[in-house]
Amino acid sequence: MNKFIQKLSAGIIIIVIFGFINLQCSSDNNDGHGFDLKGMDKTANPTQNFYQYAVGNWVKNNPIPDEYSRWGSFSILAENNYKVLKGILENAAKNKTAKQGSNIKKIGDFFSTGMDSVKIEKLGIKPIEMELKNIASIKSRNDLINVIARGHKLNGSPIFNIYAAVDAKSSKEHIATLSQSGLGLPDKDYYLKKDKRSKETREKYVKYVSKMFTLLGYPKAEAEKNANAVMKIETRLAKASMTRVERRDPHKTYNKMSSTKIKKLTPNLDLDNYFTYLGFSTPDYFNVSQPKFFNEVNKMIKQVPIKDWRIYLTWNFINRSASYLNSDFDIANFEFYRKYLRGSKVQSARWKRVMRTINAYLGEALGQLYVEKTFPPEAKERAAKVVVNLKAAMKSRIENLDWMSDETKKQALHKLTSFGVKIGYPDKWRDYSSLDIDSESYIGNVLKGRAFAFKRNMNKLGKPVDKTEWGMTPQTVNAYYSPTRNEIVFPAAILQPPFFNQKADDAINYGAMGAVIGHEITHGFDDQGRKFDADGNLKDWWTKEDGERFDKRAQKIFDQFDSYVPIDSLHINGKLTAGENIADLGGLTVAFTAFKNTEEYKKNEKLDGFTPAQRFFFGWAQVWENNMRDQALRLRIKTDTHSPGKYRVLGPLRNMPEFWEAFNVKPGDKMRMPEDKVVKIW
Numbered sequence: 001m002n003k004f005i006q007k008l009s010a011g012i013i014i015i016v017i018f019g020f021i022n023l024q025c026s027s028d029n030n031d032g033h034g035f036d037l038k039g040m041d042k043t044a045n046p047t048q049n050f051y052q053y054a055v056g057n058w059v060k061n062n063p064i065p066d067e068y069s070r071w072g073s074f075s076i077l078a079e080n081n082y083k084v085l086k087g088i089l090e091n092a093a094k095n096k097t098a099k100q101g102s103n104i105k106k107i108g109d110f111f112s113t114g115m116d117s118v119k120i121e122k123l124g125i126k127p128i129e130m131e132l133k134n135i136a137s138i139k140s141r142n143d144l145i146n147v148i149a150r151g152h153k154l155n156g157s158p159i160f161n162i163y164a165a166v167d168a169k170s171s172k173e174h175i176a177t178l179s180q181s182g183l184g185l186p187d188k189d190y191y192l193k194k195d196k197r198s199k200e201t202r203e204k205y206v207k208y209v210s211k212m213f214t215l216l217g218y219p220k221a222e223a224e225k226n227a228n229a230v231m232k233i234e235t236r237l238a239k240a241s242m243t244r245v246e247r248r249d250p251h252k253t254y255n256k257m258s259s260t261k262i263k264k265l266t267p268n269l270d271l272d273n274y275f276t277y278l279g280f281s282t283p284d285y286f287n288v289s290q291p292k293f294f295n296e297v298n299k300m301i302k303q304v305p306i307k308d309w310r311i312y313l314t315w316n317f318i319n320r321s322a323s324y325l326n327s328d329f330d331i332a333n334f335e336f337y338r339k340y341l342r343g344s345k346v347q348s349a350r351w352k353r354v355m356r357t358i359n360a361y362l363g364e365a366l367g368q369l370y371v372e373k374t375f376p377p378e379a380k381e382r383a384a385k386v387v388v389n390l391k392a393a394m395k396s397r398i399e400n401l402d403w404m405s406d407e408t409k410k411q412a413l414h415k416l417t418s419f420g421v422k423i424g425y426p427d428k429w430r431d432y433s434s435l436d437i438d439s440e441s442y443i444g445n446v447l448k449g450r451a452f453a454f455k456r457n458m459n460k461l462g463k464p465v466d467k468t469e470w471g472m473t474p475q476t477v478n479a480y481y482s483p484t485r486n487e488i489v490f491p492a493a494i495l496q497p498p499f500f501n502q503k504a505d506d507a508i509n510y511g512a513m514g515a516v517i518g519h520e521i522t523h524g525f526d527d528q529g530r531k532f533d534a535d536g537n538l539k540d541w542w543t544k545e546d547g548e549r550f551d552k553r554a555q556k557i558f559d560q561f562d563s564y565v566p567i568d569s570l571h572i573n574g575k576l577t578a579g580e581n582i583a584d585l586g587g588l589t590v591a592f593t594a595f596k597n598t599e600e601y602k603k604n605e606k607l608d609g610f611t612p613a614q615r616f617f618f619g620w621a622q623v624w625e626n627n628m629r630d631q632a633l634r635l636r637i638k639t640d641t642h643s644p645g646k647y648r649v650l651g652p653l654r655n656m657p658e659f660w661e662a663f664n665v666k667p668g669d670k671m672r673m674p675e676d677k678v679v680k681i682w
């Protein structure tokens with residue numbers, strides 16, 4: 001399933017508000033009341049291009065810093081967060097009295113090993129030599145299965161992915177899930193498309209793989225041969241993979257099988273051997289997300305020569321380790337993935353990169369210290385109130401829908417009432433006591449962090465779903481909806497300007513955070529979320545006619561976004577981004593409904609020269625103001641389920657009568673969809 005659905009180490013399936021986290025942020029340095037008036041381009045016409053009018057000068061005056069591939073209004077928010085986190089990390093590293101085994105000690109040691117670049121240079125690949133030798137010693141299919149299992153524990157996803165996930169048809173339980181993976185390029189299309197840019201990317205990729213083998217000490221000719229062997233295996237995996245659009249259909253990715261059946265379908269995978277190696281018993285049931293892919297993997301295990309598997313697994317291990325090793329590996333990895341594929345010009349400061357690593361492996365330990373410093377109980381209360389108002393607005397919108405039958409409405413309202421809401425940080429923090437971090441090596445700690453996360457996740461098999469668990473750390477500037485848990489979650493870090501601003505009026509806050517909350521609520525009712533019921537089960541609760549009416553409306557959104565061309569001749573993929581586009585339109589509509597109940601809206605007095613309704617839409621535009629490098633934009637159009645920021649403003653507003661009224665947009669104006677194309681769902 002995918003929307004931006006992400007599988008975090010916890011194995012929680014979630015839909016986030018931004019793709020590719022961690023590069024977001026905002027500005028409070030403006031002269032308006034929570035809205036940056038200087039960022040406006042008043043020479044533009046709001047009825048023709050509202051994005052340009054609302055934030056055109058911001059876009060012009062805020063070039064992307066060299067280390068980034070995009071820069072948004074909330075870059076300052078993220079940067080501010082980074083400063084808080086840096087203080088925590090440095091203090092932990094300096095703390096000489098921290099108790100052995102305590103979270104502070106672990107954070108401090110992890111940070112120290114990451115910052116000690118002299119030692120990292122000196123150690124080179126020594127800390128992973130044993131692993132590389134282990135891969136090089138594969139002689140039989142039996143060895144191969146063991147090394148793949150070890151790779152999953154330490155290294156993520158050689159060939160495929162395995163994890164415990166909530167069972168989409170029995171949401172109180174976990175199920176062992178097998179899903180496609182194993183590619184070094186961002187998507188299957190990169191291996192198969194015949195256009196010039198795709199061909200160039202493949203050439204650069206092969207060169208990069210070859211360079212990594214050279215760094216490992218292979219002679220040039222052999223390194224080149226190895227790179228081609230890697231490409232051959234990955235291309236075969238890519239061909240058998242589902243597209244991102246296919247993966248958005250939860251029915252397509254739900255294929256529950258008994259272990260007897262899957263063992264019969266994929267005998268060469270030798271699952272009993274696999275699980276024995278990992279110290280688990282083979283689960284009774286599996287969800288095989290992409291049966292065709294595993295059919296191919298089964299053939300490949302036999303057909304691909306063992307020597308090629310050794311090459312592929314070596315590559316996979318070194319590629320996933322590169323940014324934690326000495327600078328030769330680190331820089332080669334940066335040059336390909338960040339510079340060539342995304343357009344960043346220089347690497348981020350070392351402390352930022354180490355911080356992101358610790359976020360990944362000790363995230364809640366760091367998060368606990370972060371919220372103590374930054375998140376007062378009042379902030380949680382304020383956000384909780386807005387959530388209540390948004391849910392009430394959604395309720396009234398469902399009740400008043402003219403296209404839905406009473407029968408389906410009843411179910412929709414039941415689903416809405418059943419929503420779980422999490423704000424700020426978890427009530428129960430993750431227990432890291434069995435994660436042993438030391439001062440030996442940075443990559444060593446990364447491998448321990450991965451092994452801990454893998455084991456923690458796999459241990460969930462056979463146990464009921466823990467409803468208190470979070471799929472995101474509190475210091476993450478993002479939010480999510482989880483269809484299998486039917487819950488919306490807002491980490492502490494997003495409850496700050498420009499999303500949630502103490503100094504701003506309700507109009508700005510409802511247009512920003514209100515719409516974000518509405519967006520997450522709508523995910524429960526978008527083209528994907530609507531397939532899950534109140535208990536988080538994949539189960540159809542719609543009458544046939546209502547389902548068809550919904551699909552007809554959704555089709556209009558697909559078509560609208562298909563027609564946008566952000567760069568070159570690359571169109572936005574309407575089907576890939578459908579859930580997010582529906583959530584943006586629904587979220588804004590619901591937030592505006594809630595905003596209408598505020599005193600500010602009722603009084604209708606101008607502030608900074610604008611009406612409350614106008615300011616509401618400024619709040620939304622300010623969230624999405626951003627600049628992006630061409631390379632990053634191309635990559636995101638192909639892989640991200642979110643439309644580029646500009647279209648998240650223009651796209652939904654062109655469908656909103658509330659917006660037309662606020663800015664006096666007439667039929668025929670660009671900011672108003674022609675009558676027959678206008679879409680209203682929620």
Ligand SMILES: [Zn+2]
Nearest residue numbers: 016017580583
């Ligand atoms: Zn979303």
